[in-house]
Amino acid sequence: MNYPGGLTKNYNKTINYANRGLDLEDLINISNKYYLEIDRAVIYKKPTPIQIVESKYTNKGIEITKAFFSEPSTLDYNGIYKGKYIDFDAKVTKNKTSFPLENLHPHQYKHIERVIRHGGISFLIIRMNDKYYYLDGNDIIDFINNNNTRKSIPFSYIENKGYVIKEKIQPRLDYLEIIDKLYFGGESNGKEEK
Amino acid sequence: MNYPGGLTKNYNKTINYANRGLDLEDLINISNKYYLEIDRAVIYKKPTPIQIVESKYTNKGIEITKAFFSEPSTLDYNGIYKGKYIDFDAKVTKNKTSFPLENLHPHQYKHIERVIRHGGISFLIIRMNDKYYYLDGNDIIDFINNNNTRKSIPFSYIENKGYVIKEKIQPRLDYLEIIDKLYFGGESNGKEEK
Numbered sequence: 001m002n003y004p005g006g007l008t009k010n011y012n013k014t015i016n017y018a019n020r021g022l023d024l025e026d027l028i029n030i031s032n033k034y035y036l037e038i039d040r041a042v043i044y045k046k047p048t049p050i051q052i053v054e055s056k057y058t059n060k061g062i063e064i065t066k067a068f069f070s071e072p073s074t075l076d077y078n079g080i081y082k083g084k085y086i087d088f089d090a091k092v093t094k095n096k097t098s099f100p101l102e103n104l105h106p107h108q109y110k111h112i113e114r115v116i117r118h119g120g121i122s123f124l125i126i127r128m129n130d131k132y133y134y135l136d137g138n139d140i141i142d143f144i145n146n147n148n149t150r151k152s153i154p155f156s157y158i159e160n161k162g163y164v165i166k167e168k169i170q171p172r173l174d175y176l177e178i179i180d181k182l183y184f185g186g187e188s189n190g191k192e193e194k
Numbered sequence: 195m196n197y198p199g200g201l202t203k204n205y206n207k208t209i210n211y212a213n214r215g216l217d218l219e220d221l222i223n224i225s226n227k228y229y230l231e232i233d234r235a236v237i238y239k240k241p242t243p244i245q246i247v248e249s250k251y252t253n254k255g256i257e258i259t260k261a262f263f264s265e266p267s268t269l270d271y272n273g274i275y276k277g278k279y280i281d282f283d284a285k286v287t288k289n290k291t292s293f294p295l296e297n298l299h300p301h302q303y304k305h306i307e308r309v310i311r312h313g314g315i316s317f318l319i320i321r322m323n324d325k326y327y328y329l330d331g332n333d334i335i336d337f338i339n340n341n342n343t344r345k346s347i348p349f350s351y352i353e354n355k356g357y358v359i360k361e362k363i364q365p366r367l368d369y370l371e372i373i374d375k376l377y378f379g380g381e382s383n384g385k386e387e388k
Contacts, residue, residue: 119277
């Protein structure tokens with residue numbers, strides 16, 4: 001919503017025009033807003049970091065006249081749910097057979113490791129093959145540690161280790177339901193236990 | 195560090211040139227970097243939100259050609275420490291007798307309430323009268339609930355309820371020491387118990 005100049009929000013991601021015109025970021029933002037409204041969780045998207053090159057003072061305040069997007073060193077979304085620190089990112093790929101790891105920068109991978117080590121919950125929401133998958137940070141780390149020559153995560157791994165996020169009217173993507181199941185002993189979301 | 199165009203980082207705050215040329219944001223960023231390096235906590239400043247008005251495609255990627263700073267709806271810093279969600283902001287005032295509450299937007303105040311309700315730790319780091327004070331979110335809420343006609347927090351309240359943050363070589367501002375004391379039964383930081 002901060003990009004009225006015709007920019008796509010997922011400027012560095014494959015764009016998804018499927019889900020009723022809403023891209024993954026929109027769906028997550030709407031879901032987070034709903035979670036906030038019903039007081040279930042406090043989770044926000046971080047602003048996109050930019051590198052300001054030129055600016056000037058105007059009667060409307062400081063105007064940025066030249067700037068570029070810069071690479072985030074963490075993940076895009078974080079907050080708190082049931083007392084737990086939550087930290088995740090959203091990724092979209094049109095690739096049907098595997099998730100290219102170039103989508104996950106080394107510092108982001110390190111960040112996932114750190115968050116988990118400090119007691120937080122970290123994961124990716126991956127849109128792939130017309131579904132939204134929750135892939136837990138522990139499974140991402142396991143995969144990379146055991147397959148450090150592979151440049152992508154096979155879709156079979158995501159199907160096997162990940163969880164399909166239910167699409168609902170409210171919240172649009174109920175990813176906290178997966179976290180309930182994995183971390184708070186919640187009920188199954190319909191998928192068989194592994 | 196994202197403002198090479200001569201901008202001050204605390205564009206909407208009173209600027210402090212005292213502490214060896216470093217402003218409060220610098221001191222906190224350096225402290226957070228140190229905490230990260232010694233693997234004590236994972237806490238980052240969020241990027242400053244901007245409203246992009248115009249942009250264009252160039253051979254260096256998308257160039258933002260017109261943008262303005264927008265008001266953040268949360269606090270500037272968040273992350274995880276000892277499994278706890280941490281969420282805080284840094285404020286500077288040259289006022290010697292009270293901290294003007296116009297420095298804390300209503301949505302930020304609401305955010306502090308929410309974070310605490312969900313089990314996180316929220317606070318302000320206030321630079322005032324040449325010291326750095328930790329003022330816990332609970333004490334901020336208490337003050338506002340009990341004094342909702344006052345437009346500022348008297349310095350005596352900050353001195354009484356707050357904690358002076360020790361300035362060290364590393365970390366420059368050891369605010370986690372206060373959190374240890376308040377939330378993890380840590381040792382006193384030299385201040386009398388209240």
